[in-house]
Amino acid sequence: MTPLSVHLQFNRDCLQGAFLPAKRGATPPEPRGHWLIVQNQGLIVVPDGVRFRLPDGELPAGFEGKLERPLWLGTYGGTPCWVAALAKDAPLPPGFHRETLIPMQGTRLPDDLLSLGGMAMQALHWEKTSGHCPRCGERTERIEGEWGKRCAGCQYEHYPHLHPAVIILVLDGDRCLLTRKPVWAPGRYSLVAGFVDNGESLEGAVAREVKEEVGVDVKDIQYVGSQNWPFPSQLMVGFVAAYAGGEVAIDREELEDARWFSRDDLPDGPSRHSIARFILDTHARR
Ligand SMILES: [Zn+2]
DSSP: OOGGGGGGGSGGGGTTOOEEEETTTTOSSSOOEEEEEETTTEEEEEETTTTEEEEEESTTTTTTTOOOOOOOEETTTTEEEEEEEOOOOOOOOOEEEEEEGGGGGGGOOOOHHHHHHHHHHHHHHHHHHHOOOOTTOEEEEETTTTEEETTTOOEEEEEOEEEEEEEEEEEETTEEEEEEEETTTTTTBBBEEOOOOOOHHHHHHHHHHHHHHHHHHOOOOOOOEEEEEETTTTTEEEEEEEEEEEOOOOTTTTTTTEEETTTTTTOOOOOOTTHHHHHHHTTTTO
16 A cells, blocks of 8 residues: 555644644643744653653753743643743753754654644744734734734734645656755755745646746646645655656756656665655655
8 A cells, every 4th residue: 555645744643543732711821731842943852761851840950941832732642731942052951862854964863752843833833924914013912822823903813824835756667757956965866846836736736846946847737645844834745757858957046956766776865754765755755
């Protein structure tokens, strides 16, 4: 059976129904439970043998006065989850460890902590960027029990932004077209990807991104899965598409290289946590 993308890390499905998001009128009276403390795109954890666990219970010792007001994210396994940011340069109290949430940096977090940590990062990103009304500039206030914000001046309500992006494997028989950005680790290649524009369908975005980035036309565009990607708030929508003609011509503002690879001889990577890797493993690699 073909594996499903819903079980990719950062998708809430990884938590197998054990996570229930925060709901109106159900906020616990005091911050106590699992702590999702984020610093520099890393999650603060407690080393526990060869594994990591979240700090639990009351506010963990040593963090007093160092965190902003904690946000209630929801419950995991019936236990309330609290999100808080730790300042970039704040030293960690003894007994804690910061493990990166970034897959490309080789995170060692297990799937459930990556998915919870990803939601925590998105919640904090939203808090940081939603303090003022985008329409009139007044301060906003939390709509009780929701992530939405209401402007104290003009009453405008706005909600967390999720940005849809498409990611595409272009196939042509025994070969597939991969791209490389200059900032990536040496030798790393991945798929064409880009944000969906105003007025575009997902399929329209696929055809445009492929044409813009690598110069070729595609047909038979098929959806293969999706992944929530909290850097800072993308929804990656994965496709395969068949090559339909044209010479490879690279958009040098975006890419360093793009080339056809034999499906028997694909380069290493990308990270096993990414939908790019999922698509390559399920639709190209043999
Ligand atoms: Zn306003």
